[in-house]
Amino acid sequence: MNSTDTAKAPKGLFIKTYGCQMNVYDSERMRDVLRPLGYAPVDGPEQADLVVVNTCHIREKATEKVYSELGQLKKMKEASGGRMTIAVAGCVAQAEGEELIRRQPAVDLVLGPQSYHKLPEMIARASRAVGDRLETEFETLEKFDALPRERNADGPTAFLSVQEGCDKFCTFCVVPYTRGAEMSRRVDDIVMEARSLAAQGVREISLLGQNVNAYHGAAPAMDGGEDWTLGQLCRHVARIGGIDRIRYTTSHPRDMDDDLIAAHGDTQEMMPFLHLPVQSGSDRVLDAMNRGHTAADFHAIIAKVRAARPDIALASDFIVGFPGETDADFDATMDLVRATGFAIAYSFKYSPRPGTPAAELPRQVPEEVKNQRLQALQALLRDQQTAFNAEQAGKTLDVLVTGKGRMAGQMHGRSPYQQAVHFVGPQDLIGRIATVRIVGSSLNSLTGELVSAHEAVA
Ligand code: 5AD
Numbered sequence: 180m181n182s183t184d185t186a187k188a189p190k191g192l193f194i195k196t197y198g199c200q201m202n203v204y205d206s207e208r209m210r211d212v213l214r215p216l217g218y219a220p221v222d223g224p225e226q227a228d229l230v231v232v233n234t235c236h237i238r239e240k241a242t243e244k245v246y247s248e249l250g251q252l253k254k255m256k257e258a259s260g261g262r263m264t265i266a267v268a269g270c271v272a273q274a275e276g277e278e279l280i281r282r283q284p285a286v287d288l289v290l291g292p293q294s295y296h297k298l299p300e301m302i303a304r305a306s307r308a309v310g311d312r313l314e315t316e317f318e319t320l321e322k323f324d325a326l327p328r329e330r331n332a333d334g335p336t337a338f339l340s341v342q343e344g345c346d347k348f349c350t351f352c353v354v355p356y357t358r359g360a361e362m363s364r365r366v367d368d369i370v371m372e373a374r375s376l377a378a379q380g381v382r383e384i385s386l387l388g389q390n391v392n393a394y395h396g397a398a399p400a401m402d403g404g405e406d407w408t409l410g411q412l413c414r415h416v417a418r419i420g421g422i423d424r425i426r427y428t429t430s431h432p433r434d435m436d437d438d439l440i441a442a443h444g445d446t447q448e449m450m451p452f453l454h455l456p457v458q459s460g461s462d463r464v465l466d467a468m469n470r471g472h473t474a475a476d477f478h479a480i481i482a483k484v485r486a487a488r489p490d491i492a493l494a495s496d497f498i499v500g501f502p503g504e505t506d507a508d509f510d511a512t513m514d515l516v517r518a519t520g521f522a523i524a525y526s527f528k529y530s531p532r533p534g535t536p537a538a539e540l541p542r543q544v545p546e547e548v549k550n551q552r553l554q555a556l557q558a559l560l561r562d563q564q565t566a567f568n569a570e571q572a573g574k575t576l577d578v579l580v581t582g583k584g585r586m587a588g589q590m591h592g593r594s595p596y597q598q599a600v601h602f603v604g605p606q607d608l609i610g611r612i613a614t615v616r617i618v619g620s621s622l623n624s625l626t627g628e629l630v631s632a633h634e635a636v637a
């Protein structure tokens with residue numbers, strides 16, 4: 180077999196089940212959730228890449244029996260050159276916990292009956308830890324797993340990819356499996372690309388990453404070579420000549436650190452816009468989603484961000500109809516939206532991605548209910564977006580002019596808050612920042628009158 184064939188071959192899974200009917204059922208479920216990660220059953224532990232010992236505590240000496248079984252597996256693991264992953268599940272795992280790994284270090288994973296839904300996450304983490312790539316069968320849906328496509332500079336705005344992948348394992352999401360472990364580009368490489376974009380006339384850079392504020396790229400050696408945070412990176416890119424505007428997307432509430440928040444207040448190139456997906460306003464749902472934050476955490480972050488930059492425009496993502504979402508849970512999402520006030524937000528009906536833990540959850544929400552909730556949420560978000568745009572009327576805003584508008588003589592650009600702005604003006608404004616007085620607004624754009632234009636950069 181050549182190496183390409185090996186990479187595509189399914190990984191061998193052997194589950195040894197002890198005890199009751201419940202364990203038999205759990206073993207089947209484990210087999211199901213592992214299939215999309217490329218695991219297929221094999222006849223014996225010798226051929227397996229992953230062995231799960233699903234234990235039972237009911238009979239006397241059960242624990243000792245498990246340790247002796249694990250002793251055997253350890254030898255096979257050694258014979259496999261360490262390729263085999265050993266997981267212990269079931270009641271002994273529950274009772275012994277981490278003690279199992281202390282007594283038998285060949286064990287890679289211990290999971291109690293309450294954590295089977297985390298098995299894909301644990302396996303993905305374990306295989307990443309040994310540098311393995313999982314050959315997943317996740318159906319990817321571009322919308323959820325792709326970043327906005329990178330563009331070469333073909334105007335005054337450009338995307339610059341700084342980070343890829345995700346380690347968060349939200350239970351609805353394919354990204355941690357399909358895009359792999361979180362990885363940050365080196366600061367030097369990013370700065371080189373940013374300089375080249377600036378030289379091509381780019382004035383606004385959007386730093387991109389699936390989890391962009393988890394950024395932790397290696398800094399230049401002359402700066403100590405330690406990892407930098409996104410806040411440090413933004414401040415640095417802001418100093419590049421010609422770069423007047425910096426944005427970043429997409430962030431996670433858990434990585435919204437104080438320095439990044441402070442940068443919004445003290446670095447004028449940081450645009451007053453934050454896309455911070457929250458997904459739900461219900462703590463119960465957030466927990467089931469494995470988000471690692473509560474609604475109160477989100478409110479606390481927003482309060483800090485607003486203290487640093489009072490006029491910031493907030494954006495977010497929401498999922499309605501996550502399995503088990505009740506009317507009360509959905510009301511909590513509506514409450515969070517009302518309490519926050521968004522400039523724009525994206526909302527989705529929960530869609531089960533085969534193989535992700537949430538797809539296996541009971542109490543999937545009926546389609547009609549998802550539709551009703553989505554309509555209600557989107558109506559509220561539309562009202563907020565219209566109101567946010569209307570608030571700009573009468574203000575004078577800096578508009579980065581990106582091109583010609585649809586009507587004759589009209590130009591098109593973006594406000595600091597990311598809104599589309601149309602106004603009448605000369606074509607040589609393209610690529611420059613114009614001062615525009617806003618005279619009208621709608622759901623999707625602003626209209627204005629040209630006041631003056633900033634000097635073009637040399
Ligand atoms: N169902 C519905 N929405 C999803 N998203 C990601 N996965 C799913 C899914 N299975 C949404 C989240 C995320 C955005 C990019 O896509 O809201 O923030």
Ligand code: SF4
Nearest residue numbers: 345347348349352354
């Ligand atoms: Fe997916 Fe984002 Fe959650 Fe990562 S943080 S698992 S990319 S939704």
